[in-house]
Amino acid sequence: MGKTLAEKVWDAHIVRKGENGAPDLLYIDLHLCHEVTSPQAFEGLRLAGRQVRRTDLTLATEDHNTPTLDIDLPIADLTSRTQIDTLRHNAAEFGVRIHSLGDADQGIVHQVGPQLGLTMPGLTVVCGDSHTSTHGAFGGLAFGIGTSEVEHVLATQTLPLQPFKTMAINVVGELPPGTTSKDIILAIIAKIGTGGGQGYVLEYRGPAIEKLSMEARMTICNMSIEAGARAGMIAPDQTTFDYIKGRPHAPEGQDWEDAVEYWKTLRTDDDAVFDTEVELRASDLEPFVTWGTNPGQGLPISARVPVPEEIADENDRVAAERAIEYMGLVPGQPLREITVDTVFMGSCTNGRIEDLRSIAKVIQGHRKADNVRVLVVPASARVRLQAEAEGLDVIFKEFGAEWRNAGCSMCLGMNPDQLAPGERSASTSNRNFEGRQGKGGRTHLVSPLVAAATAIRGTLSSLSDLDLPAGVDLTTFDGSPLAPLDPKVLLQV
Amino acid sequence: MEKFTVHTGIGVPLRRSNVDTDQIIPAVYLKRVTRTGFEDALFAAWRGDPSFVLNQDAYRAGTVLVAGPDFGTGSSREHAVWALKDYGFRVVLASRFADIFRGNSGKQGLVAGIVEQEDVELLWKILENSPGTEVTVDLVNRTATAGDVTVPFQLDDYTRWRLMEGLDDIGLTLQHADEIAAFEARRESWRPRTLPAKHLPKIDIDAARPADQPA
Numbered sequence: 049m050g051k052t053l054a055e056k057v058w059d060a061h062i063v064r065k066g067e068n069g070a071p072d073l074l075y076i077d078l079h080l081c082h083e084v085t086s087p088q089a090f091e092g093l094r095l096a097g098r099q100v101r102r103t104d105l106t107l108a109t110e111d112h113n114t115p116t117l118d119i120d121l122p123i124a125d126l127t128s129r130t131q132i133d134t135l136r137h138n139a140a141e142f143g144v145r146i147h148s149l150g151d152a153d154q155g156i157v158h159q160v161g162p163q164l165g166l167t168m169p170g171l172t173v174v175c176g177d178s179h180t181s182t183h184g185a186f187g188g189l190a191f192g193i194g195t196s197e198v199e200h201v202l203a204t205q206t207l208p209l210q211p212f213k214t215m216a217i218n219v220v221g222e223l224p225p226g227t228t229s230k231d232i233i234l235a236i237i238a239k240i241g242t243g244g245g246q247g248y249v250l251e252y253r254g255p256a257i258e259k260l261s262m263e264a265r266m267t268i269c270n271m272s273i274e275a276g277a278r279a280g281m282i283a284p285d286q287t288t289f290d291y292i293k294g295r296p297h298a299p300e301g302q303d304w305e306d307a308v309e310y311w312k313t314l315r316t317d318d319d320a321v322f323d324t325e326v327e328l329r330a331s332d333l334e335p336f337v338t339w340g341t342n343p344g345q346g347l348p349i350s351a352r353v354p355v356p357e358e359i360a361d362e363n364d365r366v367a368a369e370r371a372i373e374y375m376g377l378v379p380g381q382p383l384r385e386i387t388v389d390t391v392f393m394g395s396c397t398n399g400r401i402e403d404l405r406s407i408a409k410v411i412q413g414h415r416k417a418d419n420v421r422v423l424v425v426p427a428s429a430r431v432r433l434q435a436e437a438e439g440l441d442v443i444f445k446e447f448g449a450e451w452r453n454a455g456c457s458m459c460l461g462m463n464p465d466q467l468a469p470g471e472r473s474a475s476t477s478n479r480n481f482e483g484r485q486g487k488g489g490r491t492h493l494v495s496p497l498v499a500a501a502t503a504i505r506g507t508l509s510s511l512s513d514l515d516l517p518a519g520v521d522l523t524t525f526d527g528s529p530l531a532p533l534d535p536k537v538l539l540q541v
Numbered sequence: 542m543e544k545f546t547v548h549t550g551i552g553v554p555l556r557r558s559n560v561d562t563d564q565i566i567p568a569v570y571l572k573r574v575t576r577t578g579f580e581d582a583l584f585a586a587w588r589g590d591p592s593f594v595l596n597q598d599a600y601r602a603g604t605v606l607v608a609g610p611d612f613g614t615g616s617s618r619e620h621a622v623w624a625l626k627d628y629g630f631r632v633v634l635a636s637r638f639a640d641i642f643r644g645n646s647g648k649q650g651l652v653a654g655i656v657e658q659e660d661v662e663l664l665w666k667i668l669e670n671s672p673g674t675e676v677t678v679d680l681v682n683r684t685a686t687a688g689d690v691t692v693p694f695q696l697d698d699y700t701r702w703r704l705m706e707g708l709d710d711i712g713l714t715l716q717h718a719d720e721i722a723a724f725e726a727r728r729e730s731w732r733p734r735t736l737p738a739k740h741l742p743k744i745d746i747d748a749a750r751p752a753d754q755p756a
């Protein structure tokens with residue numbers, strides 16, 4: 049019997065096969081670190097007198113705590129500053145490469161790996177961050193780990209892991225104009241639930257996936273964790289190879305030839321069997337928004353807030369009641385009538401150059417609604433530079449948006465970018481948990497296009513609510529035809 | 542790591558599903574660089590609510606948490622496990638756990654046992670009808686007993702063995718250092734290395750200023 053993509057990558061990394069229920073010991077190709085989940089791991093090494101086994105497979109950057117204003121001044125929040133100082137100190141002591149605040153390669157760890165060309169097909173990638181699943185878009189096995197595992201990888205460059213089950217998510221048909229890969233993944237999570245992927249590696253496949261750009265694929269894999277899955281993957285193809293080629297750490301010469309030859313074998317065999325298969329029709333999709341407090345509580349934007357009494361399952365009904373109360377919504381209220389206070393454009397889900405380009409295309413020539421604050425936070429310093437080279441910053445500023453430095457920012461509110469209690473956001477990020485964006489804050493997860501339309505109108509909106517100027521080609525909004533972040537453009541900055 | 546065989550302590554019924562890691566410990570508490578002292582952060586958003594279960598005297602000293610399905614969803618933060626342990630919890634029982642949370646628990650000696658939802662309901666009833674009831678969690682037999690009710694829970698054999706022996710994962714892995722070195726010797730040369738570092742040209746980054754932002 050053939051193998052799935054996930055099984056191929058897994059098998060290629062087995063250092064030692066587990067016996068009698070013991071886990072397999074897997075080699076880790078790339079370990080990314082940030083300031084929040086690493087300090088206790090480095091401390092553990094120090095206490096045990098251990099070194100980092102492979103500093104040449106390890107990379108650190110600062111993202112979760114970093115401010116997005118005044119980045120050249122000392123960080124005002126003392127605990128944030130301590131955490132970042134701790135990472136810098138640990139990186140220096142153990143010899144780990146670090147991209148600190150103010151460095152052109154600083155940014156959200158899940159953008160930094162791909163933009164440097166370190167993320168590739170066929171790798172095992174780990175990071176103490178659940179959104180490490182992002183890197184699976186290149187056809188590797190990438191997953192978030194806890195701090196004990198961070199320490200384990202630092203010390204041994206391996207992890208003991210029990211094999212995952214495999215789930216195919218077949219996305220057929222074509223995405224309608226005005227919808228994006230974010231709507232695909234929000235619809236998948238709504239369909240299988242926040243626990244639906246537990247124990248699985250998801251492989252996204254089918255014609256709608258193959259057409260997506262690399263960055264749109266990253267958005268989908270990024271949110272695999274929100275369906276409870278450990279990882280999400282997409283088989284590498286020419287789109288993947290084109291994205292990697294020419295980046296600083298991309299293989300060169302014979303290594304490139306060897307790599308591509310191998311990468312082309314990284315496809316699920318025709319006779320391989322998945323443990324579970326799910327199908328989604330992209331052509332039926334509308335822009336999706338969440339109404340509740342977990343990412344599975346999402347609906348098409350034309351829908352209404354659910355009425356709990358109509359929900360049969362008791363757990364779901366109680367959860368819906370709690371969510372509606374927390375979110376300050378009225379059962380049966382049309383989602384389009386929900387007024388927001390803040391629109392957050394950024395995060396490892398949707399803070400990449402394509403996202404900023406598509407938003408800029410929608411908002412160009414508009415002013416934001418008076419009732420909203422619009423925060424634009426590029427995923428990395430390079431993305432910010434590229435956007436500025438393309439003049440996007442001017443479009444955002446003329447729109448009335450705040451053009452910030454890079455980082456995780458309001459996605460999780462560890463820095464000063466937070467919602468006030470009761471404040472409501474439309475956010476291109478990945479989690480709408482209670483208090484995620486600030487204590488008492490209320491989050492609606494949306495695509496970049498919905499964020500753009502919402503920022504213009506002040507209520508949850510999609511492109512169909514806008515009078516777009518004649519000649520704007522909506523078909524270019526599906527994320528596919530846009531060029532990826534081009535290293536050569538950066539060279540001209 | 543401390544060995545775990547049998548533990549008896551007050552059971553705490555948490556009648557909520559999808560208790561995500563932001564509920565267990567909000568991100569604002571993750572800025573600490575220490576590994577202990579997270580007890581005040583546990584369920585921080587709910588601790589101000591007098592009706593919250595841990596604010597009731599009978600449950601305050603609880604050590605066995607019985608939660609709704611999909612406990613620990615969301616982020617990979619091990620702080621969620623540290624906060625539960627620092628508070629005093631030794632065991633969490635639920636019908637479904639998020640994978641990363643379950644893995645982190647195993648590393649830190651917190652038993653995350655999977656119990657059928659109908660058995661969770663049974664335990665909830667007992668713990669709610671007689672607040673302060675102790676639950677005995679027997680890792681040897683993989684059972685939880687409250688009053689005269691005993692329910693089975695699942696925990697994989699390997700994690701159970703490690704918890705019972707109190708074994709450290711890194712030490713176990715380093716017993717196979719030769720095999721790791723042998724694997725490294727056969728890795729292909731195209732696989733990326735972060736060092737020596739390759740960069741695009743160094744460019745100064747302008748700092749965004751509060752004064753430049755619209756009010």
